[in-house]
Amino acid sequence: MSQKFSYLVIVALAVLCFILVNQKSAADNTVPVAVPGNAPVNTQMVTPSIEVNATEFKKFQANQFVVYASIQMANRDKSVLSQQMGERRNKIFAIAKELEIPESDVQQNSVELRKEWSYREGVRKFVQYNGTQNFSITVDDKQNAANLVEALSIEFDIDVGRTIATLKNTDSLQKSIVDAAGKKAMEKAAMYAGSVGAKLGKIINVGTGYSDGVVMHDAGDVMLLSNGPMMKGARLNRSADMNAIADSVTLSAEIRLVVEIKQ
Numbered sequence: 658m659s660q661k662f663s664y665l666v667i668v669a670l671a672v673l674c675f676i677l678v679n680q681k682s683a684a685d686n687t688v689p690v691a692v693p694g695n696a697p698v699n700t701q702m703v704t705p706s707i708e709v710n711a712t713e714f715k716k717f718q719a720n721q722f723v724v725y726a727s728i729q730m731a732n733r734d735k736s737v738l739s740q741q742m743g744e745r746r747n748k749i750f751a752i753a754k755e756l757e758i759p760e761s762d763v764q765q766n767s768v769e770l771r772k773e774w775s776y777r778e779g780v781r782k783f784v785q786y787n788g789t790q791n792f793s794i795t796v797d798d799k800q801n802a803a804n805l806v807e808a809l810s811i812e813f814d815i816d817v818g819r820t821i822a823t824l825k826n827t828d829s830l831q832k833s834i835v836d837a838a839g840k841k842a843m844e845k846a847a848m849y850a851g852s853v854g855a856k857l858g859k860i861i862n863v864g865t866g867y868s869d870g871v872v873m874h875d876a877g878d879v880m881l882l883s884n885g886p887m888m889k890g891a892r893l894n895r896s897a898d899m900n901a902i903a904d905s906v907t908l909s910a911e912i913r914l915v916v917e918i919k920q
Contacts, residue, residue: 705918706861707850711842712911713834719822719904722802724794726809726817731773733785742768742788745814749792752808762795797825803902822903831908838910839863850918858917866911 728745732738746765753763773784796802802820810817824830847857 704861705855706915707846707857707918708913708915709842709845709849710866710911710913711838711845712866712909713838713841714907714909715830715834715837716905716907717824717830719799719824719906720797721823721825722796722799722902723821723823724796724802724805724809724817725792725819725821726794726815727789727791728815729787729789730814731785731787733783735770735786738770738786738788739768741814742790745812746790748812749794749809749815752805752812753794756796756801756804756808758794758796758801758805764793764795766791799902799904806902820902822906824906824908827908831910834908835910835912838912839914842912842914843916846914846916850916855918855920858919860914860916862913862915864913866913 726749728742728749730738730741730745732741750760750763753760767790769789771787771789773787775782775784794805796805806817806820809815843857850857
C-alpha cells in the first residue's frame with residue numbers, strides 16, 4: 658500500500674513540475690501590450706545624423722593616346738590569307754617605326770579566323786575564310802597620334818577605329834579628385850548642421866556614387882571607315898590634322914557621407 662502511495666506522489670509531482678515549466682515558458686514568450694495613454698518605450702537610441710552627397714569634376718590635358726586598328730581580309734585559300742595578313746601586319750609595324758613609335762607600344766591580339774558558308778537550295782557550301790586581327794597602338798603625342806591615324810587609314814585592308822585620349826598618371830590624379838570630393842562633402846555637411854545650430858560628430862558611413870571614377874573622353878574621338886583601293890599608295894603625312902583627336906580627359910568622383918550631428 659505504501660509503495661502504491663509513493664508512486665502516486667511521484668506522478669503528481671511530475672505533473673506539477675510540467676505545469677510550472679509550461680507556465681514560465683509562456684510568460685517568457687508573452688509580448689508586452691502597450692497601455693493606452695502611455696508612450697511606448699524605445700530601448701534603442703537613434704544617433705542624430707546628416708547625409709550629404711558631393712561630386713567633383715576636373716578636366717586634364719591628355720598626355721597619352723591609344724589608336725585602335727584592325728586587319729580584315731578574306732580568301733578561299735587559308736595559307737594565302739595567312740600570308741596576306743602577315744604582310745599587312747608588317748606594314749603596321751613599319752608605319753609605327755617610321756613614326757618613331759616603339760614596337761613595345763604596338764599591341765596585337767591573335768588572328769581570328771572564321772569560315773564563311775552559303776546555303777543555297779538547302780546545301781551548305783564553303784565560300785571563303787575571313788581573317789581579323791586587332792591592334793592598339795599607344796603614343797605620347799597628339800600630333801603623332803594624328804599622323805598614325807592618317808597613315809593607317811590610307812592602307813588597304815586596314816581599318817582604323819577610335820583614338821582615345823588618356824592620362825599616364827590617372828590613379829594619382831583620381832586620388833586628388835576623391836580628396837576634393839570628400840572635403841566638399843564635409844563642408845556641405847557642416848554648413849547644413851550649422852544652419853540648425855548643430856555641430857558635426859564622428860563619421861558614420863562613407864559611400865561612392867554612380868559617377869565615381871568615371872573617365873569621360875571629350876568630343877573629338879575619331880572613327881574612320883574602311884578604306885578602298887583608291888587610297889592605296891598615298892604618302893605618309895607627318896603633319897596630319899589634329900582636330901579629329903580628343904585632347905582632354907575629365908575625371909570625376911562622387912561621395913555619399915553620413916555624419917553624426919551634436920547640439
